[in-house]
Amino acid sequence: MTPAPAPLLSVRDLRVVIGGRHILHGVDLTVAASGTTALLGRNGAGKTTTVRGVLGLVPRTGSVQLAGEETVRLPTHVLVRRGIGYAPEDRGVFAALSVAENLRLAERPGAGEPDYDLVHELFPELARRARQAAGTLSGGQQQMVAIARTLLNGNRLIIADEPTKGLAPKAVTEVARVLERVAETVPVLLVEQNLALVRRLARHCAVLADGRTVHQGPAAELLADAEAARRLLGVGSTGHRGPARTPAGPPVRTAAHDAARTTEADT
């Protein structure tokens, strides 16, 4: 048997305390060297904090190895230079700036010629809207800007935090198509609550609950196991954990749930 390829990112016992509050109590996460790895968990489980911990945006302890090198003590700007691209949960586009200006700001000196060919190939719409203020784009188009920024600099890992949140089904499909293409060339860590998307895109997954990793394994295996999906993610049951928020924490979103939100989303 050939040995499994070394992971690109290996997080062990990640702990984060903010304002005296323990948010992460020991997150383990392995991101494969190719394809998409999904980070799952209910609202408030600690997914975004994990990503921010990996990027050094919050104080953290534990071990975060990128391609075998320990990075847990490195500041964010060094981690970015080492090749981690980040599309944050709120997309973080500059609303008053044009699409082209948003992209220009993401160019990283020293990372070589920015790869506008790739960006324009994946996002022809952004090329057409280069001069449009990013704040006037639809939610889906803004997400495209956020992802495009991560592709300019030849990054070795892309982290996308809930890229389909609040998007209409058509935009979800478009973002999924792009992420699928991206993962063919760069490994992706995808925080996602849309399980239909996870099923389509992710090979591996990790599940967080209350600031800890409670499961790691092949994504298809978890999603095929209704009992495990219900227990770990709060979906697939007909019982008390419906789409509404509950004291136990809301469940992750499903494709049907997303579709039902269409009318209020993605203006």
Ligand SMILES: Nc1ncnc2c1ncn2[C@@H]1O[C@H](COP(=O)(O)OP(=O)(O)OP(=O)(O)O)[C@@H](O)[C@H]1O
């Ligand atoms: N800066 C902060 N100060 C205090 N508490 C925080 C801070 N950031 C996050 N938390 C808390 O930590 C917990 C985990 O939050 P986090 O945003 O990581 O969850 P999440 O899994 O990304 O949730 P969601 O699915 O809603 O995006 C939550 O209870 C949140 O309120």
Ligand SMILES: [Mg+2]
């Ligand atoms: Mg989050």
